[in-house]
Amino acid sequence: MAAQICCVDQVRPGTHAIAGRWFCDEHFKKATYARAGFWRTGLIAIIGLLIFVAAVVALDAALQPQLGGSVLVLTGLLLAIVPAALWLVFFYQQDRLEPEPVGNVARMFVVGLALASAIGLPLTDQLFAVQDWLYTDPLTTWLASIFVTGAVEAFIIFATVRYFIFDSPEFDERTDGVIYGTAAGLGYATALNLQFILANGGSALGSGEVFVAEVALAHAAIGGLLGYFLGRAKLEQDPIWWLPTGLLLAAALNGLFLVLRGQLDSSTWEFAGQGGGLPTFSGLLLAGGLAIVVTAVVSWLMNRDIARSLNNQQPDVKQDPTVGDRQSNYAVIGAFAVCLLVGALVANNAVNRTKTFSVAGFTGAVPADFGIATGDGDAYRVIDSLGTGAEFAIQTPAIEANWDAADVATFLAGERASDYELYKILSSGQTTVNGKPAYTQEFAYVDNNGLTGAAPEVQQGVDYIFVENGRAVVVTMLTTPDYLADVEPQFARFLNSLKF
Ligand SMILES: [Zn+2]
Incomplete structure (x- = not known):
């Protein structure tokens, strides 16, 4: 009581x-x-x-x-x-x-x-x-x-x-x-x-x-x-x-x-x-x-x-x-x-959560909320348009018969340097992805957003470049420095799921 x-x-x-x-x-x-x-x-x-x-x-x-x-x-x-x-x-x-x-x-x-x-x-x-x-x-x-x-x-x-x-x-x-x-x-x-x-x-x-x-x-x-x-x-x-x-x-x-x-x-x-x-x-x-x-x-x-x-x-x-x-x-x-x-x-x-894709001989998984944005020159491209704006792309650029992955990297750098302001390679190196040797390069540039009227933006990314039997495969992550820490683990899962 x-x-x-x-x-x-x-x-x-x-x-x-x-x-x-x-x-x-x-x-x-x-x-x-x-x-x-x-x-x-x-x-x-x-x-x-x-x-x-x-x-x-x-x-x-x-x-x-x-x-x-x-x-x-x-x-x-x-x-x-x-x-x-x-x-x-x-x-x-x-x-x-x-x-x-x-x-x-x-x-x-x-x-x-x-x-x-x-x-x-x-x-x-x-x-x-x-x-x-x-x-x-x-x-x-x-x-x-x-x-x-x-x-x-x-x-x-x-x-x-x-x-x-x-x-x-x-x-x-x-x-x-x-x-x-x-x-x-x-x-x-x-x-x-x-x-x-x-x-x-x-x-x-x-x-x-x-x-x-x-x-x-x-x-x-x-x-x-x-x-x-x-x-x-x-x-x-x-x-x-x-x-x-x-x-x-x-x-x-x-x-x-x-x-x-x-x-x-x-x-x-x-x-x-x-x-x-x-x-x-x-x-x-x-x-x-x-x-x-x-x-x-x-x-x-x-x-x-x-x-x-x-x-x-x-x-x-x-x-x-x-x-x-x-x-x-x-x-x-x-x-x-x-x-x-x-x-x-x-x-x-x-x-x-991921969704799988199979396109042009490539299979893998991307985050479920990414949308497909494959354009000219892409084998496959997805973009997180509602979230971070990050892009993952697979490209197969035409190359000379004697090129290795480092030559492809140099070629890409030359192309981007003419497309964007202040293109810069931050680091490069060798690695292996699913047992395949790959050349990596981290890069950054300024996208002046000339077509949209938005303010210029720093873009940061990384390429994984594979050369097999005279064919080059370039897998690219593209994001802004603000979202880099969020996007990197997503890209790592995408890269590890990729088969070609
Ligand atoms: Zn009382």
């Missing part, structure tokens, strides 16, 4: 019990208090944001402002913060009769933003590098959206509320969890939006704001859902699976949203400076619909929980609730670790 101390203030004696926790009179009233305006406030905040977005789009289309440089970036950054700011103002105004301390809500937003920038985005974008392999195939897209992106976002939102306010006496109503969770979700969304704006050097006003609002609404909904699970975990003693279920549900919902949005017209994002034309609203309507459904379902669930508490239909105090809190905290961390493990397996499978 746990000591009869109020679980919220940890001081006053408990006079009422709800599902395994004791409450003093004041906090029992709070724990069973239904905010009549909660559902209405949420709905008004969502509609308010949609109206604001419509106004920005209409102004953008009517005035077609020509912004550039730092003004464009600053405007983009401002627009990225607007959804969260609007939500805070709406919520505070609507609930000013019985507001949460606005400082606490703002703190959840800032902590969510900071944890997203410091942990969430580095995990998804750098450690997992989801963007490089997400679209390998539909199953990979689903699994990555749920178990990597979805799980990381859900855990960051969970951690924001669980470790930065959960144990505070300010967290004493069921709606508190939803409000704090929504604020943390908006923090995550704002980190994502600021990253997009900075990465693209600003955004077109109308379509940029549609995108920003879409991200904000989706994350607010996911944060609110997770906040419901946290709010109930604070005021009741729930089974150990309760919070992990909330985490997984939030991750799954996030994944579902990402996949559905990806399948809708994805042209809602325009790059800096390309104004004009109306953006598509399908993603925004999807996010708005998600937010409204979650708000409605969560409101209904909270009212049901409160009715059950008042009718005393829940089990009695059996053990010290702090023990249960600790256990379910570990259970959530465990569930998150399992998600990341699944994500790592999916990532590994997607990155290392």
Whole structure:
């Protein structure tokens, strides 16, 4: 039997019990208090944001402002913060009769933003590098959206509320969890939006704001859902699976949203400076619909929980609730670790998956997400156009009868030196590949991208040159210095699989 101390203030004696926790009179009233305006406030905040977005789009289309440089970036950054700011103002105004301390809500937003920038985005974008392999195939897209992106976002939102306010006496109503969770979700969304704006050097006003609002609404909904699970975990003693279920549900919902949005017209994002034309609203309507459904379902669930508490239909105090809190905290961390493990397996499978080819007497395997780009003078060429941009090529240049592999290398160097700026051999040597002797040379040059109008780029690569019975076979890897470390192991597998 746990000591009869109020679980919220940890001081006053408990006079009422709800599902395994004791409450003093004041906090029992709070724990069973239904905010009549909660559902209405949420709905008004969502509609308010949609109206604001419509106004920005209409102004953008009517005035077609020509912004550039730092003004464009600053405007983009401002627009990225607007959804969260609007939500805070709406919520505070609507609930000013019985507001949460606005400082606490703002703190959840800032902590969510900071944890997203410091942990969430580095995990998804750098450690997992989801963007490089997400679209390998539909199953990979689903699994990555749920178990990597979805799980990381859900855990960051969970951690924001669980470790930065959960144990505070300010967290004493069921709606508190939803409000704090929504604020943390908006923090995550704002980190994502600021990253997009900075990465693209600003955004077109109308379509940029549609995108920003879409991200904000989706994350607010996911944060609110997770906040419901946290709010109930604070005021009741729930089974150990309760919070992990909330985490997984939030991750799954996030994944579902990402996949559905990806399948809708994805042209809602325009790059800096390309104004004009109306953006598509399908993603925004999807996010708005998600937010409204979650708000409605969560409101209904909270009212049901409160009715059950008042009718005393829940089990009695059996053990010290702090023990249960600790256990379910570990259970959530465990569930998150399992998600990341699944994500790592999916990532590994997607990155290392290969497809075989058989062309012009050559057989072998290339990474599954590389596309065929065989052109003039190639026996075979593949390119990772959605990922690193790396190219693997097999060529059989015509050679003189007495040439050896080193002569072919010299010939190639002469050709490239006339095609590209600053062609340079970095190193050369002899090796064997699958028992065949090969001459290797590492090289670099500047591709001035004359045909595309893009900026000149340093290209780095390596040739493996084989000469057999008067025929030369040149196997080439081509990439940029940034991706060299990623591409080299892929090329090594390709080279070792090659038979001719
Ligand atoms: Zn109390």
